[in-house]
């Protein structure tokens with residue numbers, strides 16, 4: 001049973017129908033003095049038939065929250081290398097504005113993978129009432145630069161931002177890892193909440209997809225890096241996820257499967273739900 005790490009045990013459609021969930025959750029609900037919670041959206045069961053998460057205030061915790069999704073790379077990058085190779089300041093040095101990304105041996109590109117999962121994730125989150133912004137509007141354009149990708153979340157004062165990638169590592173390596181920021185200046189205040197976000201996303205992705213932790217990077221599915229502009233320049237809680245290794249045949253098959261990508265998207269949504277609870 002894929003499952004939602006945040007799903008309340010025993011909360012199947014019948015239990016929700018019988019209002020059992022509310023009784024159980026009342027204890028950890030929100031405080032009275034906040035603004036009235038946004039009206040719980042009417043949400044339909046997810047593709048796996050699971051009922052959407054609920055909180056004491058009725059709807060999912062992501063309801064009314066601002067979430068930025070960054071699908072890595074872009075489809076037009078390969079044909080505009082002069083543009084994407086331009087150096088930009090990433091908080092502790094200069095790096096290329098953007099990169100082409102990797103692909104599977106069968107030619108399935110990372111940018112297309114990221115675009116697909118990002119849109120699936122956005123659909124689930126919007127159904128749960130979240131205000132979702134993607135950092136690019138299609139899979140045929142160029143960039144944006146890593147600086148702009150961070151700036152989009154900062155401008156929106158996002159409650160959380162997630163950058164979606166798939167790795168291009170040695171074919172023997174497999175599994176996923178979540179990348180968290182380290183303090184490099186303007187991002188100092190978001191390092192701690194980003195670690196909470198990282199753990200929530202790691203746990204939900206692991207239980208929701210069954211994909212193992214990376215065998216070649218990080219520890220227990222978590223890594224910390226100071227060389228990514230999207231983490232260094234963020235002033236909102238942010239993580240990157242390498243959803244699997246496109247160079248590994250087993251991972252490549254999983255990443256190339258639409259039902260698997262749907263599970264990945266739903267698991268990421270569950271991770272955000274758990275973090276924002």
Ligand SMILES: [Zn+2]
Nearest residue numbers: 072101165166
């Ligand atoms: Zn990437």
